[in-house]
Amino acid sequence: MLDVISVCRNFGGLPALSDVSFSLQRGRVTALIGPNGAGKTTMINCITGVDIPDAGRVDFAGEDITGLPAYRVARLGISRTFQNLKLFPRLSVIDNVLCGLTVQGGQSMLGALLRPPRVRNRERRLRLRAMAALDRFGLTELADWPVDVLAYGDRKRVELARAVVSEPRLILLDEPVAGLNHEETATVAKEIRALRAQGYTLLLVEHDMDLVMRVSDHVVVLDGGRCIAGGTPDEVRRNPLVLEAYLGRTGALA
Amino acid sequence: MNIRDRILYFLDLHRNGLTVLALSLLLAVYPLAYGNPYILGLTNLIGIYTIVVLGLNLFIGYAGQISLGHAAFFALGAYGSAVLTVKWGVWPWPAIALVALATAMVALLVGIPALRLHGHYLAMATLGFNIVIYTVLVQWDELTGGPSGFAGIPALSFGAWQFDSDLKLHYLVWTAALICLMLGLNLVRSGVGRGLAALAGDEVAARSLGVDTRRAKVKVFVLSVVLASLAGSLYAHTFGFVSPDTFGIFASVDFVTMVVVGGLGSVWGSLFGAALLTWLPEFIDVFESYKDIIHGLILVLVLLFLPKGLVTGLIDLSRVRLARWRQRRA
């Protein structure tokens, strides 16, 4: 589905990614793990066109998408969340989620200004979809709240809803449970499994090993910008390289 | 749902339509009660400013950009209509359309390079453009009449029926203003509008949601400039006289103040901001003599205490209060 081929990215001479390759399988949850500064966010940025790789290629559904502007990547059906939440503080929860459907809302300025019945009906359908997404993440009650007064956990779920509402072909989640408590983490784990059951393809960037082990089919380990291991959660768990380079250091593996 | 909830729900669902309806009624009957030409002249000016401020609000408040040069586009509309109708004998209505088209072209030429800039740089670029246009208006006196202005601009008409009194102009101006407000309300509830709001919130996030941010900025800039141009043409035909003073950089700053006072990103706030800042100086003498200082002060105070602008800020405050209250009750 998505192939990352020998991607390199340097920041001021320091490699953040060097020669990273891996593939995502359709309908599977792939986890990308590694210590802080390993290059995980940089990888997501390089896939989504927020950043451009210095070398290497990213193929999506057989098409080369390397260096494509972010908005074109998004229109191919790749959506993402951000590690440090990028919600639109001025908008309500429902409007934030509707922003996930911006492109489906049409591009014509004239249509938007005149709002003919065609546009009106389309907007109504989009709103229903956004409501359904809110419902799925338990946010219905908060629909009309401005997001900037929401609790952190709720905001994280709003971003999740915004990423999912467009029914994308690929969803990239950058640390979806960072900063959440135990209960909230369990809810997100359930959501991820539900998405997988529905046939979504996900790339999960995470620190929480417990979550990664529970929900992913395949794990890729980055360290210092290099891909040091890959395999099923069990294989990775037993891999001595991983234990030494990452898990041993942080002691995160139970 | 009980009756009260149902009524509240109905009001909430149709709030924009009902506001338009109420406002239209009010505007339709109020000249019958206050036929005073002086007051009508003032409210006509408010109607015209509302159109400029609406366009600017879409650009600043909704899309999160900044322009300190909108008085220049307002000027291009006003002087364009004046020159085309008086010097070249073009009929007023087609002249308005031609001028709007030409101003849109200018907006593209200015906007495509300028909109790559952010924040202060964009502010300076638009301000610079305003200074250039103002200087041209003052210097090129064969065409513009120079500092003393351009008089004798014909009234708009339908056949032999002319918009030549304050009362008739009242209906013309406010019909135009209401139509523009409704278009604005439509825009902000559409996919394009959401793209603009996303752009204002966070450009990277907007792009990651499929918004072509560069294009979106240019489009909303052109839209806001076209509104300024239309308002300028309307101004010229309403007052029959234009002079450079109306279009200097302080006018641009005034428009921004109106946006901020009315509320960033609020369509109705545009009307409120334009009305408040046009009325006040007429009633308070101190305000008139120290207008620029007081406008500056208002701008700073509102931005300090209600960064989203007066109306939007207050509405947001009450929305949060309401939501908290509902939650406590539930």
Ligand SMILES: Nc1ncnc2c1ncn2[C@@H]1O[C@H](COP(=O)(O)OP(=O)(O)O)[C@@H](O)[C@H]1O
């Ligand atoms: N825009 C940037 N400019 C300079 N260095 C960066 C930039 N983004 C990331 N880096 C560096 O690249 C490395 C990888 O960062 P990142 O991808 O954020 O790691 P992770 O998400 O795995 O914690 C870090 O050393 C970070 O300092």
Ligand SMILES: [Mg+2]
């Ligand atoms: Mg990161």
